[in-house]
Each structure stands twice: as C-alpha cells, then as structure tokens.
Amino acid sequence: MDRFLFVLGSNWQLSLAELDNYLIHSKNKGKIIDYSASTAIVEFDKLHKNRHYINDLMEIQFTLGGCQKIAQIYDFIDLKTVKDGFPLQIAKFKKVEAARIKILTVIEKIISGKSFIFPKIYESMFFAVSIYPNLYDDEYYSDVLVKHFLPFLNKGIMEILIKKGSVKTLYYKYPEKNLKSGNLNPIFPHILIKYRLLNENRAEIIFGFTENGVYLARTFTVDDPNFKKKIDEERPCKEFKSSISPKLSIQMLNFLNVFDRREKLKILDPFVGNGTILLFALLQDFQIYGSDIDPSKVKNTIRNINWLIELLEEEIPLFIDKRILKSDVKDLSKHFGYSFFDGICTEPYLGPYFLEKPYFNQVKELFETKLEPQFNNFFREAYKILKNENRICFVAPIITTVDGNDVQLNIEKIANANNFKLVPIIDPERFISKVDPKLQRFKKSSRSLIDAKKGQILLRKVYIFEKRGK
Numbered sequence: 001m002d003r004f005l006f007v008l009g010s011n012w013q014l015s016l017a018e019l020d021n022y023l024i025h026s027k028n029k030g031k032i033i034d035y036s037a038s039t040a041i042v043e044f045d046k047l048h049k050n051r052h053y054i055n056d057l058m059e060i061q062f063t064l065g066g067c068q069k070i071a072q073i074y075d076f077i078d079l080k081t082v083k084d085g086f087p088l089q090i091a092k093f094k095k096v097e098a099a100r101i102k103i104l105t106v107i108e109k110i111i112s113g114k115s116f117i118f119p120k121i122y123e124s125m126f127f128a129v130s131i132y133p134n135l136y137d138d139e140y141y142s143d144v145l146v147k148h149f150l151p152f153l154n155k156g157i158m159e160i161l162i163k164k165g166s167v168k169t170l171y172y173k174y175p176e177k178n179l180k181s182g183n184l185n186p187i188f189p190h191i192l193i194k195y196r197l198l199n200e201n202r203a204e205i206i207f208g209f210t211e212n213g214v215y216l217a218r219t220f221t222v223d224d225p226n227f228k229k230k231i232d233e234e235r236p237c238k239e240f241k242s243s244i245s246p247k248l249s250i251q252m253l254n255f256l257n258v259f260d261r262r263e264k265l266k267i268l269d270p271f272v273g274n275g276t277i278l279l280f281a282l283l284q285d286f287q288i289y290g291s292d293i294d295p296s297k298v299k300n301t302i303r304n305i306n307w308l309i310e311l312l313e314e315e316i317p318l319f320i321d322k323r324i325l326k327s328d329v330k331d332l333s334k335h336f337g338y339s340f341f342d343g344i345c346t347e348p349y350l351g352p353y354f355l356e357k358p359y360f361n362q363v364k365e366l367f368e369t370k371l372e373p374q375f376n377n378f379f380r381e382a383y384k385i386l387k388n389e390n391r392i393c394f395v396a397p398i399i400t401t402v403d404g405n406d407v408q409l410n411i412e413k414i415a416n417a418n419n420f421k422l423v424p425i426i427d428p429e430r431f432i433s434k435v436d437p438k439l440q441r442f443k444k445s446s447r448s449l450i451d452a453k454k455g456q457i458l459l460r461k462v463y464i465f466e467k468r469g470k
Contacts, residue, residue: 002048003033004057005208005217006040007069007132007186009247013442014449014462015066016040017426018251024430026259028060032431034215037439038132038186039208041073041215054220061221063259063284065250068189071206071217074110074117077103078213086149088140104156110216111160117218121165122201128172129153130186130219132208135438142182145209150179157205189222198222211435231283236307237274237300244273244347244395248451248460249280255393255425255464256343262286265342268385270329270378275301277345278324279308287317291327291335298326329374332381339387347460348374350397354457360403367409371397375409379418379465388469391423398450398459408461415465423464425449 008015016032019040023030030044047053057070085099112118118125131150133141154171161169172195178184187197187204197204197219204219228246232238258265262285269277272290278301281288288305292298302324309316327335329348351366375396382392398408412422428443452459 002044003073003215004042004044005071005073005206005215006042006067007071007206007208008038008040009066009068011066011449011451012037014248014251014451015064016431016442017449018064018066018254020426020430021255021257022060022064022259024427025257026063028056034210034212034432035439036132036134036208036210037136038134039206039210039215041208041210057221061223063250063254065247065254065280068223069192069204069206069219070221071204071208071219073215073217075106075216076213077106077216079209079211082149082214083140086144086152088144100152104160107153107157107216108160111157112164117203117205118161119200121161123167124201125161125166125169126171126195126197126202127157127161127169128187128192128195128197128204129157130204130206131184132186132206134209134211135436141209142184146179146182146184149207150174150184153205153207189225192219192222193224193226211439231279231308231311232276235274235279235304237304239274244276244460246276246280248395248462249277249345250284252277252345252393252395252462253281253284253286253343255462256345256391258343258390266340268336268341268344269346270327270332270344270381271346271348272301272324273297273347275304275324277347279304281345282308283312288323289336289341290324291329291332293326293328295326298324328377329381330377333384336385338384340385342387342390344382344386344392344394346392346394348378348394348396350395350458350460351399354399357400357402357457360401360405360407363399363401363407366399367407371409372414375411375414376418379415379420383418383420383467386467388467391464391466392420393462393464395451395460395462398452398461400457400459406459411461411463415463419468420465421468422447423466425462425464 020032028047030042032040033043034041047056061070081099081102084095085103110116112121131145158169192204196202206217208215232246265286267281267286269290272292278288278290302321396411398406400406424446425448426446428446431443434440448461448463450459450461
C-alpha cells in the first residue's frame with residue numbers, strides 16, 4: 001500500500017482534523033498512520049490502485065483547506081540512523097561516517113527510475129530539499145538538521161545525480177542568514193511553483209520527520225496560495241481586520257461532511273458579512289445561500305460573488321441575488337423552507353473588534369445581552385431549516401480579558417437545548433499515541449479546536465454540531 005506525505009498548514013491540529021475527516025467520509029478512504037506538527041503520513045485504501053492517481057491527489061489538494069502539499073513517499077530512515085549520523089555532539093567518527101553512508105545508500109536507491117523520485121536521469125536537473133521537523137521549536141531541527149543535515153543532503157544528492165549521468169545539476173539555495181541562525185522554513189508553495197519543481201527533471205525532495213524517523217518523498221501537488229490571496233484581497237468589498245481566512249472557510253466547509261455531488265447541495269451562511277465563506281463554497285461547487293441583518297453586507301456579498309463568477313469566466317447562476325438576502329438570524333425560517341439546507345457554515349457576530357484587552361465585566365455583558373441571544377436564535381432557526389442528521393460548522397469567540405481570564409460561551413448547553421448534538425472534531429482512536437506532550441495533547445482536544453495567532457485578543461473556536469433526527 002503506497003503512502004503519501006501531506007504537508008500541514010500553520011494550524012497543524014486543525015489541518016490534521018480536517019484531513020482525517022476527509023479520509024473517513026470522502027470517496028478517497030484512508031488513515032493517518034503517523035504525524036508530526038508539520039506533516040501527516042497517509043495510507044489510502046484504494047487510491048494508489050488508480051492508474052491516474054495523481055489526478056486524484058490534485059483533487060484532494062484543491063478540496064482541503066489545511067494542506068500545503070502532497071508528496072509520494074519512497075522510503076523511510078529510522079531516527080536512530082539519522083541521529084547516529086548527525087548527533088548533537090560528535091563522539092565516535094566511525095559511527096557517524098557509517099550512518100551517513102547508510103543514509104546516502106537509501107537516497108541513491110530511490111533517486112531515479114520508473115517508480116522513483118526522478119523518472120530518469122536528465123542532462124540538466126534541479127532539486128530543492130525541504131526538511132519538515134517533528135516540532136519546529138526542537139533544537140535538533142535548528143542546530144543540526146538545518147545547519148548540518150541540509151548541506152549534507154544537498155551535496156550528497158547532487159553528487160549522486162552527477163555520478164548517474166547528469167551533466168548539470170543544481171539545487172535550491174536557502175538564504176544564508178536563515179541557515180546560520182537555524183531559523184528556516186521549508187520551501188513555500190509559491191517558491192515551488194516559481195521554480196517549476198513539479199517538472200520531471202526538477203523536484204522538491206521532502207524529508208519529513210516524526211518521532212519514528214524520517215520519510216523520504218517527492219512533491220506531486222501543491223496549493224496555489226496566489227489564487228486564494230487574489231480572491232481574498234482583490235474582491236471589490238473586503239474587511240481584513242475581522243474577516244475569516246480563506247483557509248479556515250474551506251476547512252469549515254469540509255467539516256460539514258458533504259463531499260459528493262456538491263453541485264446539488266445547498267449551503268447557507270446566515271452571517272454572511274462580505275461573503276468569504278460563500279466565495280469559497282462557490283469554488284467548491286456548492287449551491288450557495290446567505291443572509292445578513294446588515295443590507296450593506298448583503299450588497300457587498302452579491303457584488304463579490306458576481307466578481308468571482310466573472311473571474312472564473314462562468315455563467316452567473318439564475319436568481320443568485322435572490323439567494324443572498326437581508327434577514328435577522330431569528331427570522332431565517334420565514335425565508336427558507338423546513339429541512340431545506342444540506343449544511344450551514346458560518347462565522348456569527350463575535351463581538352466588537354478589540355484593539356486592547358477588555359475587562360471581564362465588559363465581556364460578560366456582551367455575552368449576556370448580545371451573543372447568547374444570538375446563538376440561541378441561530379440554533380433554534382437552524383433546527384428548522386437544516387435537514388435531519390446534517391451538520392453546522394461555525395466559530396464561537398474566546399475573549400482574553402485584562403483580568404487574565406479567557407471568557408467563552410457555553411455553546412454546548414445552547415446547542416443541546418435546541419436539539420443539536422456536538423460532533424467531536426477529531427476521533428482520538430484514529431491517531432497513534434505520541435511521546436511529546438505537545439503532540440499527545442492534540443488527541444485530548446477532541447471536542448473543538450482553536451484557530452488563532454499568538455497574542456490575539458479574540459480567538460476563534462471551531463465547533464461542529466449535528467441536528468438530531470426525530
């Protein structure tokens with residue numbers, strides 16, 4: 001069974017949860033057999049048997065919001081061999097030399113051939129080595145893998161390719177200041193595209209570390225961040241300070257578990273804002289519907305959707321302007337029929353945009369007077385217009401206060417009162433146990449996950465709920 005390496009997004013926990021959810025519920029069934037804070041190792045049940053499986057990988061890449069790249073794995077080297085060859089402090093030179101020869105021998109076996117990294121040896125070749133660590137804050141990554149292992153790989157792979165017959169072989173050179181400091185990110189997707197590393201005579205060669213060892217792989221598909229960025233930044237109406245990200249929008253749509261016949265499925269965003277979620281739902285072929293209490297937001301969303309359709313050079317769907325309408329969330333069932341929607345995906349109003357941390361009493365008043373009634377109305381109306389046993393995925397706020405407390409709503413209580421049940425965002429039983437506490441802790445955060453950057457006052461907590469059938 002062939003294995004594939006998925007490079008995870010910056011929120012690796014949310015990316016893992018999304019990927020596992022996809023492997024359970026999509027046509028491309030599979031399992032994550034190993035993972036780190038940067039990569040997931042996947043075995044598919046049947047995908048590898050398809051002659052044109054690369055096309056399937058490209059479809060998966062397009063569907064997932066939290067996946068940067070997908071690479072095919074060709075071999076594995078245990079961690080002891082790597083650390084014998086590249087210890088923190090060298091004590092036995094013969095042991096180091098023997099381990100390094102062993103590493104190069106593995107690389108030489110998989111570097112060229114019909115089913116290996118390069119299909120054949122070319123006169124002119126180019127490669128880039130990307131090292132994905134088990135944890136980015138591990139000193140072994142910054143002090144050893146970046147400063148010593150990477151130069152060794154660049155030199156060794158180049159010499160192997162020349163020995164096999166390549167006349168001119170070059171490799172990607174990282175900025176010298178990053179190499180010296182050890183503060184190095186692997187090749188970003190836009191660099192991979194720029195250097196045409198998906199061409200046959202060019203390659204990104206990934207060394208993906210986990211607690212067990214290092215997986216050797218070649219990248220076959222890559223996310224196109226420029227296109228997402230274009231949609232996010234060039235749409236006519238935008239609001240960056242509080243807008244949900246494209247990546248999170250796509251991930252939340254995937255947590256609805258509706259992967260087949262998307263063109264026939266109706267998705268609602270009842271707090272549409274400027275339409276970020278609906279724009280990416282449209283890209284994923286859903287039938288889109290939206291509402292907002294603010295008429296200017298409704299107009300902005302319609303304008304953004306028409307802009308995207310024109311950008312894609314597609315026909316504007318009939319009555320698209322009738323599907324995005326002004327409505328208070330408490331009145332949704334007046335506009336949409338009973339059990340009309342296949343999924344609801346949204347970022348509700350989370351409170352004002354705080355420039356400074358508020359006081360606990362301010363947040364308590366916000367929750368009691370505005371957010372709790374809003375979420376009650378949301379769940380009550382969602383129960384009426386959502387199909388039985390279908391899902392809603394949304395974010396709720398956690399607000400950090402001056403007093404040092406993180407304040408949040410009891411979302412489960414509100415949902416249960418309206419006949420929705422919480423769906424754990426991950427199944428801990430599907431992930432292997434880890435030694436490192438940071439990785440092991442992921443298995444314990446199964447009910448919901450947070451999407452936030454360090455120092456943010458307002459944190460987004462992602463929830464999935466399912467409508468209980470009668």
